[in-house]
Amino acid sequence: MDVVDRVRGCLLGGAIGDALGAPIEFQSLREIRRDHGVEGISGYVATWRGKSGLITDDTQMTLFTVEGLLRARTGPGADGAPGGGAARVVDAVRQAYLRWLDTQDHHTPPPADRPHRSGWLREEGWLYSRRAPGNACLSGLHRPFPGPSPLGEPGPVNPGSKGCGTVMRSAPFGLIARHDPREAFEVAAACAQITHGHPTGYLAAGAFAAIIAHLAAGEALEPAVHSTLELLATYPAHDETTAALRAAVALAAGGGHSPEQVESLGGAWVAEEALAIGVYCALAELSVEDALLLSVNHSGDSDSTGSVCGNLLGALHGVAALPAAWLRPLEGRDTIDRLASELAG
Known part of the structure; x- marks a missing residue:
């Protein structure tokens, strides 16, 4: 399997999981079973916004993360992957997130009258749609960002927020730094501080990006998680994330996978729980299709856990393993493919 296949698989798999979970994001498991049967949803729900395969802010922000990383890598002054040093990457990614913010504040692309507004992705009209964006993502981008704090200390923006808006957009850091999981970890963590401190x-x-880096380099999932746990332990304030990942690994090893087991890991509204649920479902000995369905059929933040699980499975197995019936109608597929090709280059 080549790099392009893993990168495409990761980005498209995340978008599929996002689109699966979007219609049931704010429903309880009881409501999901009432509306869709005891097994929950079995595919895209066409009644959500009147179409099938629609993505949310999770995929939107992931795509703008890719654009920011590409600009950092190829723009003037870039001097190495993922692009010109951490400060340069953080600035480029923040500028990309400001372009994403335009898609939330406007119905069509506004005039390019500020430096951050230049970029082809902001010209994609289909992205100009609010899909339940996270409050911290929105508020954080309206505030000045002096730069990230040392890892383990509260960040300068929304210092009390640990919402899953950090995790759901961070797979691209692992794809671009696939030969250096520590670099993927640290740059992802620094960029997460743009909105969540x-x-x-x-x-x-950071842990999610490191796992993706291991997978993109061809490693298996469970060793990737264990290696990431070792890396995570070298940073202060890792305890909550470490505990969540360990719980996911232990639960996956126990078998008997069910929505109730998913919910034992939390509701995924916060970052460590979203990561844990995505990892648990990807580690479960299930088909890609069944793992993705497990990752969304629960009472919590279904689109984010579906996105994380899809990123993991796509990076692990490549694009060919993704269900064709879910890939064909996926919103923005051509744009995702274009960005994947550029990122893997």
């Missing part, structure tokens, strides 16, 4: 929020993002 709680150490658990940004360390969980």
